[in-house]
Amino acid sequence: MTTLPRVTKTTKYESLISPVRDRNNPIYNWHAFKHSYSKELVERLVKKFNLGEDSWVLDPFSGGGTTLLACKELGINSKGIDILPFSVFLSNVKTRNYNPDKLREQLKKFSGNFESAPTKNSLPDIGIMNKAFSSSVKNELLDLKFKINQIKVIEIRDFYMLGLLGILESVSNTQKAGGFLRVVEKNVSAKEVAPRFLSKIETMINDVVKFNGGLKFNKVKVDAQLSDSRKFSARKKFDAIITSPPYPNRHDYTRIYGLEMIFDFVKNNKELKQVRYDTLRSHVEAKKRFKADGYKKPEIINKLVTKIKKAGLNNSKVPEMIDGYFEDMYLSLCQMQKHLKVGGKIALVVSNVRFGGVSIPVDQILARIGEQAGLSTEAVLTARYRGNSAQQMGKFKRKPSRESIIIWEKT
Ligand SMILES: C[S@@+](CC[C@H](N)C(=O)[O-])C[C@H]1O[C@@H](n2cnc3c(N)ncnc32)[C@H](O)[C@@H]1O
Incomplete structure (x- = not known):
């Protein structure tokens, strides 16, 4: 027994x-x-x-990167593993070192008139996206995505992309509810998309300034990697x-973070389902x-x-x-x-x-x-x-x- x-x-x-x-x-x-x-x-x-x-601290289910970011603040090196590409991206963008002036320079380029993408790029044709966004909101988001993808410096591009991913839920007809993504009517106007994005970026840049001020340890090593907690390799041993x-409560992260995943991390439903099956x-x-x-x-x-x-x-x-x-x-x-x-x-x-x-x-x-x-x-x-x-x-x-x-x- x-x-x-x-x-x-x-x-x-x-x-x-x-x-x-x-x-x-x-x-x-x-x-x-x-x-x-x-x-x-x-x-x-x-x-x-x-x-x-x-x-050195390891988090083999790094999620939102809390372990990594808190360790960084304490001057402790860390490594994260996650199977969800969005989680890995989030952990890395939150734990990088930034020059706020460079981030601001980029913001000026975004603050002018918003031009449409010359050819409309599209999102994978997955049911939830049509329920989540009106076509005018979707077009605004795609224009911003197009602009962000022109940024040459990867760290700055990722920072702006996280800002855009950060407003997705608020401009969508969805709400994260415990273990799933609930469809709720919010009727957001397309005109609200760009101002919300710019305000999000402004806040994020101010946060970098606040965080840098209190951060003694910019040399700390931190890195999140796309891998599987059941089979990953690392060159070092951790303290x-x-x-x-995840808890065995049926929550599926590929659905909860479905908007983020579909917006920038998978090409089609087959790829999304593969991540779902692999978790x-x-x-x-x-x-x-x-x-x-x-x-x-x-x-x-x-x-x-x-x-x-x-x-x-x-x-x-x-x-x-x-x-x-x-x-x-x-x-x-x-x-x-x-x-x-x-x-x-x-x-x-x-x-x-x-x-x-x-x-x-x-x-x-x-x-x-x-x-x-x-x-x-x-x-x-x-x-x-x-x-x-x-x-x-x-x-x-x-x-x-x-x-x-x-x-x-x-x-
Ligand atoms: C409870 S969350 C982790 C929360 C994290 N500690 C934080 O503070 O943000 C669980 C994470 O496990 C990830 N996950 C699920 N299956 C996995 C696997 N096989 N290998 C690595 N990560 C996995 C999910 O993508 C999710 O990000």
Whole structure:
């Protein structure tokens, strides 16, 4: 029988497991990445792990780049891995060093009259784009994209492109809602697009100035790379890993960040779907990519899956997803173990989930799977409790799920 590790209750991290605290923090707030934690959580963990200026931190699910940016501010080198091209782009643009004067020079060129692109470039023909934008808004966006693509210096071009990606949701008929992109009528006028973009860029440049002022460490090394947490290579070993993988809650990042992905990172629906299939099996459309040699499925998973099946589900693929999730996390934890120095620590933020009223203690199961990967569990710390989905709430009443930080050491 699988015995699960003890969970330590603490309120120390309660308010830190959310990006809300960084709403007004320059650069952290350049693009709403809803699935991130706060800069302060990274700061606390860096302190807890006694990391210093020569240390190297890895985030194999870098998302909005919070770990990388917070480490940069602390003078710590870092590397990020993510499978979503938009996440890699976001992490890199947020962590680069910029000369604000050069960014401003470019802004002057944009502030004049907006000329249309000589030949209309188009967006991939994917259903959501037609629902998301009126044709006049789409044309404005494409004109701006055309102009941005003329910028020769890659860093400046990327900075402006992130500014444009940053206004997409606000000028669209969509809204990021938990695990998906909801279509909502907003009726934005095409005239609003360019001013919103210019104002976004203005704010971003001011942020660079504020951030540079407080930044002592422009020589810090930081880089995000497009790769898979289950199979990546890195030349060095890391002192610590601070990360948060997708939770097995069916959220699909290729849909949540669908507008951004379609606007600049994929050529067609086939490419978008391929990224969707390749992501960690935390949602039902992801497919098995790698064999998990050496993995012994903890018995508790079968018991829980049987209960869930009995409870009846509105998606028959959930049990397979749960199995696949833990297999994929085993592979990711093996990679983390391999790239960690002896004595190095991992902090991994994860949430428990509930299907058919059955709660899955993802944190405790993962702690044991980490041990299979060669790590020693130091603690499973309760961070906070989150509400269940509206669907589950209606049927099974309010039963919040635990969100935890698992701490391992490579001994
Ligand atoms: C919870 S988010 C990470 C949030 C991040 N810690 C932050 O603060 O912004 C999970 C990330 O895992 C990425 N992901 C999903 N499958 C992956 C895989 N196989 N390898 C690497 N990254 C993956 C998603 O694209 C997403 O960006």
